[in-house]
Structure formats: C-alpha cells, structure tokens
Amino acid sequence: MSSETEKILTTDGIPLEVSLKKAERKNKIKAFLLVAPLLLFLLITYIFPIGDMLMRSVDDKMVTEMLPKTFKSMEKWDGNEMPPEEVFEAFYLDFQKLVEEKRDGKLSTQLNYTKNGFKSILKKLRRKAKNFEEGNYKEQIMAVHKRWADVEYWRAIKRRAPAYTTSKYLKGMDMYKNEDGKIVNVDEDRRIHRVLWLRTLEIAFFVTLLCFLMAYPIAHLLATLPMKYSNLLMICVLLPFWTSLLVRTASWMILLQQQGVVNDFFVMTGLVADDNRPEMMYNKTGTYVAMTQILLPFMVLPLYSVMKTISPSLMRAGKSLGGTPFITFWKVYFPLTIPGIGAGCLLVFILAIGYYITPALVGGASGTLISNQIAFHMKSTLDWSFASAMGLMLLAGVLAIYWVYNKLVGIDNIKLG
Amino acid sequence: MALPKYTEPHYRIWHYVYIFICTCVFFFLIAPLFVIFPLSFNAEEFLSFSEGMKNLDPDAFSLRWYKDMIYGTKNPWGLAAKNSFIIAIFATLGSVLLGTVAALGLSSRHMPYKGLIMATLISPMIVPLIISGVAIFFFMAKAGLAATHTGIVLAHIILGTPFVVITVTATLSGFDHSVTRAASSLGSDPVNTFMKITLPLILPGVISGGLFAFVTSFDEVVVVLFLAGLENTTIPIQMWTGLREQLSPTILAVATCLIILSTLILVTAELLRRRSERLRGINR
Numbered sequence: 001m002s003s004e005t006e007k008i009l010t011t012d013g014i015p016l017e018v019s020l021k022k023a024e025r026k027n028k029i030k031a032f033l034l035v036a037p038l039l040l041f042l043l044i045t046y047i048f049p050i051g052d053m054l055m056r057s058v059d060d061k062m063v064t065e066m067l068p069k070t071f072k073s074m075e076k077w078d079g080n081e082m083p084p085e086e087v088f089e090a091f092y093l094d095f096q097k098l099v100e101e102k103r104d105g106k107l108s109t110q111l112n113y114t115k116n117g118f119k120s121i122l123k124k125l126r127r128k129a130k131n132f133e134e135g136n137y138k139e140q141i142m143a144v145h146k147r148w149a150d151v152e153y154w155r156a157i158k159r160r161a162p163a164y165t166t167s168k169y170l171k172g173m174d175m176y177k178n179e180d181g182k183i184v185n186v187d188e189d190r191r192i193h194r195v196l197w198l199r200t201l202e203i204a205f206f207v208t209l210l211c212f213l214m215a216y217p218i219a220h221l222l223a224t225l226p227m228k229y230s231n232l233l234m235i236c237v238l239l240p241f242w243t244s245l246l247v248r249t250a251s252w253m254i255l256l257q258q259q260g261v262v263n264d265f266f267v268m269t270g271l272v273a274d275d276n277r278p279e280m281m282y283n284k285t286g287t288y289v290a291m292t293q294i295l296l297p298f299m300v301l302p303l304y305s306v307m308k309t310i311s312p313s314l315m316r317a318g319k320s321l322g323g324t325p326f327i328t329f330w331k332v333y334f335p336l337t338i339p340g341i342g343a344g345c346l347l348v349f350i351l352a353i354g355y356y357i358t359p360a361l362v363g364g365a366s367g368t369l370i371s372n373q374i375a376f377h378m379k380s381t382l383d384w385s386f387a388s389a390m391g392l393m394l395l396a397g398v399l400a401i402y403w404v405y406n407k408l409v410g411i412d413n414i415k416l417g
Numbered sequence: 418m419a420l421p422k423y424t425e426p427h428y429r430i431w432h433y434v435y436i437f438i439c440t441c442v443f444f445f446l447i448a449p450l451f452v453i454f455p456l457s458f459n460a461e462e463f464l465s466f467s468e469g470m471k472n473l474d475p476d477a478f479s480l481r482w483y484k485d486m487i488y489g490t491k492n493p494w495g496l497a498a499k500n501s502f503i504i505a506i507f508a509t510l511g512s513v514l515l516g517t518v519a520a521l522g523l524s525s526r527h528m529p530y531k532g533l534i535m536a537t538l539i540s541p542m543i544v545p546l547i548i549s550g551v552a553i554f555f556f557m558a559k560a561g562l563a564a565t566h567t568g569i570v571l572a573h574i575i576l577g578t579p580f581v582v583i584t585v586t587a588t589l590s591g592f593d594h595s596v597t598r599a600a601s602s603l604g605s606d607p608v609n610t611f612m613k614i615t616l617p618l619i620l621p622g623v624i625s626g627g628l629f630a631f632v633t634s635f636d637e638v639v640v641v642l643f644l645a646g647l648e649n650t651t652i653p654i655q656m657w658t659g660l661r662e663q664l665s666p667t668i669l670a671v672a673t674c675l676i677i678l679s680t681l682i683l684v685t686a687e688l689l690r691r692r693s694e695r696l697r698g699i700n701r
Contacts, residue, residue, distance in 0.1 A: 031523075036522075046541060049555045221436075242632060250453070251672070260465060
C-alpha cells in the first residue's frame with residue numbers, strides 16, 4: 001500500500017490530521033480569549049507596576065539630570081587629585097541653573113545622602129556665587145569653604161554620576177558602598193533593618209509554630225467527630241475567618257490593654273498585683289497573640305481537609321495489629337497528614353511574613369515587622385525608591401516560599417473554606 | 418466521642434486532656450469576638466467592664482454608642498458605610514465578571530501555558546498586601562486615579578479576582594462537559610448554552626467567589642490607606658484611624674454590626690457550599 005491511501009480524509013477532502021490541528025488551534029484561541037481580559041487587566045494594573053517598582057528601586061537619574069555638564073567634564077578626571085578648572089566651571093554653570101529653577105534644595109538633600117556636610121557648603125556657595133566673577137571658578141569656589149577644596153567631596157559628587165544604583169538594596173541590608181567602592185556594613189548602632197528582617201522571620205516562624213500546635217488537635221477533633229457536632233464547631237473556626245481583620249484586632253486591643261479583660265482576670269485570680277499589671281500590648285507579646293488567633297483558621301482549614309480524607313479504618317487496623325494508640329497515631333495517622341501540615345504552615349508563614357495591620361496596631365515599637373517599615377517610608381519619609389527596594393526584597397522571599405509551596409502542594413489545590 | 422468501656426485509665430486521662438486542649442483552642446478562637454458585644458452597650462466611656470456591668474445593673478447598659486454611630490456630630494460612619502458598600506458592590510461585580518470568564522478559559526483542556534497563567538492570576542493573593550498596595554498606588558497615581566472611587570474599585574477587583582478564579586475553577590473541575598456538548602448538538606449557540614446550562618450549574622461557585630470578593634473589598638485597608646483621600650474614606654479606614662488615635666466605644670458598636678454582617682455572610686457561604694456539593698454529586 002502506498003502512503004497516499006493511508007491518509008484519512010475528512011468529507012471536505014482535507015487530511016484529518018490537518019483538520020484536527022485546525023480545530024485544536026481554534027479551541028486554544030477560544031480558551032485564551034476567555035482568559036485574556038483578566039490577564040490583560042492584571043498585567044497593566046498590577047504586574048507592570050511591580051516592574052515599575054523595580055525600576056524605581058534602582059533609579060538614580062535625579063542627580064544625573066541635575067548636573068549634566070559636571071558629569072560630562074568629570075569623565076576625564078581620574079579622581080586622584082583636585083579636578084581641573086573645566087569641572088569647576090561646569091559645576092558652577094549647572095548649579096546656577098538649578099538655583100534659577102529653585103531646585104538646588106533637592107540637589108543638596110541628594111548629595112547629603114552620599115556624604116554628610118554638603119547641605120551647609122551648598123547653601124554657602126549659593127550665597128557667594130551671586131558675586132562670582134567670570135573665569136577662574138576653581139579658586140573662587142575653593143575659597144567659599146574649605147570642604148570645597150577637599151577632593152573627597154568631589155569624589156562624592158562623581159559617585160552620583162551613574163543613572164542606576166544598588167544603594168537602596170544595600171541600605172535595606174544595612175550596608176553601603178564606601179569611597180573605594182567596597183561594600184561594607186554601617187556602624188553597629190545604626191543597623192536597624194537587619195534587626196527588622198530577623199524579627200519578621202522570627203515572628204513569622206513562631207506564629208506558624210503556635211498555629212500548628214493549636215490547629216492540629218482541633219482539626220483532628222473536627223475531622224473525627226460526627227457531622228452534626230463538627231458542623232457546629234466548624235462555625236467557631238469559620239466565624240473568625242469571615243470577620244473583619246480590624247474587628248478582631250480591636251477585640252485584642254480591648255482584651256490586652258492594661259485595664260483590659262485579661263489583666264482584670266489576672267488581678268482577680270491573684271496572679272499579679274493590681275498596681276503591677278503586665279504590659280501585654282504595644283510589644284511582641286501583643287503581636288504574637290493577635291497574629292496567632294487571626295491566622296489560626298488558615299492552618300485549621302487545610303489540615304481539616306486532609307484529615308477528612310483519612311479513613312478511620314486505618315487506625316483500627318493499626319490497633320488490631322498490636323499498636324498502642326500512640327504508636328498507631330505516630331506511625332499511621334501523622335505521616336498521612338503531612339501534606340496538610342505543609343500546606344497550612346507555608347500558607348500561614350507567607351501571610352505572617354507580610355503582615356501589616358495587626359503589628360501596626362498592637363505591636364508598638366518592638367513588635368513591628370518589615371511591612372511597617374515599608375509603609376513608613378511610603379507615607380512619612382516619602383523615600384519611595386527605598387520602599388520599593390525593601391518591598392521587592394520581601395517579595396523575592398515570598399516568591400521563593402511560594403515556589404516551594406507550589407512544588408509540594410500545587411496552586412491548583414488551594415482550597416477556600 | 419464516647420470512649421469504649423475497656424479503655425485503659427491512662428488513655429482515658431489523655432483523652433480528657435485532649436478534649437480540654439481542644440476546648441481551650443476553640444475558646445481562644447471565638448471568645449475575643451464575644452467581648453465586643455457586651456462592651457458596645459457600655460453606658461460609660463471606658464473600654465472595660467464597669468462595676469455596674471459586672472453586677473448586671475441595667476443602668477450600666479445603654480444604646481448610647483449605637484446612637485452616636487448613627488446620629489453623632491460630624492460622624493464619619495455614614496459616609497464611610499456608603500463608600501464601603503458602593504466600592505464593594507462594584508468591585509464584586511467586576512471580580513465576578515472577569516474571574517468567571519477567565520475560569521471558563523482556564524478549565525478548558527485546550528488552554529496553553531495553564532500553570533504560568535494560573536500563577537499570574539492568583540498572584541495578588543500571594544503577594545503581601547503592602548507590596549500590592551505600593552505597586553497599585555504607583556499605577557493609580559500615574560493614571561490619575563488616586564483618591565477616586567474608580568481607583569479603589571479597580572484595586573479591589575485586582576485583589577478579589579483570585580478568589581473568584583479559584584472557587585469557579587473548583588466548581589468547574591467537577592463539571593460534566595457532555596451537557597454543553599449535548600446542548601450544542603441540539604442547536605444551541607455558545608452564549609445560550611452558557612446562560613441556560615453552564616451558569617445555573619456553576620452558580621453556587623460563582624456566588625461564593627463573589628462573597629469572598631465582597632468581603633475582601635469590604636475589609637480591605639492596606640491598599641485603601643495608600644489610595645483613599647478624605648472623600649473616599651471607608652469603614653476599615655475609619656476603624657483604623659479610630660484604633661490608632663482614640664479607642665472610642667463607637668468603634669465597638671460598628672464592630673458589632675460588622676460581626677453580625679459576617680455571620681450572615683458565613684451562613685450564606687455555608688449553605689451555598691452544601692448546595693454546590695449536592696449539585697456536583699459529592700456526598701459526604
């Protein structure tokens with residue numbers, strides 16, 4: 001038989017294979033078109049703005065654009081001795097233009113970030129520059145203040161020439177690039193971010209652990225009780241789950257305050273003296289207690305859905321083969337619940353590591369997390385590029401955990417309620 | 418959970434310890450919510466139980482803070498409630514529409530790059546809210562939508578769609594596609610098939626996804642904190658400001674109303690879940 005006759009044709013005379021491929025492609029396009037509106041919407045309003053954060057976090061064009069002539073003339077300067085006259089002239093022209101446009105304040109803030117002491121000498125230069133004579137700018141500028149005659153300050157200006165910088169990321173880890181371009185730690189007493197990162201990890205870890213220890217027994221109870229009781233108890237888990245986060249935080253603020261219900265109870269039972277009520281809020285304790293209660297349902301639900309599928313006959317089989325209840329639990333039941341434990345722990349950890357509202361309200365100074373620092377820079381210092389850098393560092397961590405989660409459980413298996 | 422008669426004493430003790438632990442955890446979960454109820458009826462301005470309340474003196478209880486919530490001078494709650502409902506309703510409609518359509522595409526076995534696209538669509542749920550807040554703020558500021566209702570609605574659609582996508586795809590996973598093929602073979606066009614066959618069957622999933630989207634929007638504070646101006650204040654924003662500045666019992670009155678609302682939503686969601694399981698033939 002020749003290959004011609006083997007080809008099966010449809011009624012239109014087109015080979016079946018071609019026709020099938022065409023139909024498949026049509027279906028593919030159809031399915032994609034259904035997803036397209038949401039995908040496009042998210043790309044424009046969400047994914048690209050996260051990319052924009054990346055751009056902002058490394059962006060350092062501000063100074064580059066403010067001193068264009070200076071940086072051009074500095075290209076030839078090696079930075080060992082004082083820069084030549086043309087650099088001074090270019091700097092004078094750039095600076096005069098900034099003064100005219102009233103942007104010299106921004107420049108002094110920016111340069112002060114790089115090296116302390118620029119603010120005052122730029123102010124002085126602004127005052128004196130009005131009376132400058134044409135020519136020989138080098139001597140005139142150096143005469144304004146002795147720091148203008150210090151090569152260190154000119155090197156500091158040169159360091160701001162590149163349009164992109166990693167300095168925000170280094171700052172987020174309490175490091176900076178020193179004069180020689182080496183990455184070094186900041187002074188011990190100024191390291192605030194590393195403490196915050198560690199505290200965020202620590203709180204997220206212990207909240208996850210506490211949630212696991214509390215959720216395991218009740219998920220087991222819910223999964224083994226008869227339906228009519230477990231449905232009722234399930235409400236105790238689901239009601240907090242559906243209740244506003246702020247309402248739950250508010251209730252903890254009432255319970256934990258110094259004149260609050262928990263302290264009243266301690267005094268009543270004689271555990272603590274009335275004039276010696278412990279502080280349970282505006283510190284780490286408050287953050288731990290409130291976050292554990294708020295995140296507990298996210299641990300119970302995945303554990304419950306896994307435990308529900310474990311047949312009780314397995315435990316009976318274990319016991320009939322001579323295992324004590326503890327051995328049977330440890331060797332048979334516990335290993336079967338590991339997928340649920342993994343899912344619950346990773347979910348709670350991911351949620352805890354990026355928590356903002358509850359720590360901000362009950363955490364005080366010692367119980368706040370990295371998210372609070374990001375919000376602080378967004379709203380108070382307005383250092384948006386630093387906030388972006390910190391945000392992206394946090395995001396990288398979360399995505400790494402999410403990747404593990406996806407490998408272990410699969411995102412398709414996320415269940416709600 | 419009655420124990421058989423032959424249980425040995427130390428297991429019996431362990432069993433009671435276990436029941437005790439469970440009771441404590443359930444208490445820890447649910448009790449904080451119930452502190453708010455009695456305190457919201459406090460006649461005094463304090464946020465702890467007064468002597469009169471402990472003795473159940475009727476004069477110690479009043480509706481003062483509920484009146485303040487509704488009629489109080491320069492009270493922000495009316496405007497906040499109006500804004501919250503408007504924003505949540507439009508955000509829910511948007512999320513349900515976009516999410517359901519996308520879920521239909523995702524459940525098709527012809528969908529290319531399913532894993533990658535699913536991960537993208539779910540991402541607003543995984544990314545910490547503070548980062549979403551920053552990113553969305555940058556976009557809205559550029560688009561000129563900061564401090565507008567439209568901007569907040571769009572932001573809440575972003576945060577709400579993952580829930581709709583997840584619940585509807587879950588419903589569709591048990592969906593028998595031969596019914597739609599049967600409809601097509603009987604001459605129905607795709608839109609008609611969707612409205613008459615598919616939608617009624619997946620409706621419980623769509624509604625419960627919508628409930629999630631509604632609650633997400635109604636309870637959302639991080640992103641709104643970045644976006645809202647004075648005109649766009651919402652209930653969570655007012656609560657946040659109230660909790661930071663001065664804890665007034667009016668907040669407890671609002672909180673009580675919110676707990677009642679969430680109880681209603683919980684009951685609806687549970688009924689829908691059971692109906693959905695019945696429709697899909699899952700019997701437990």
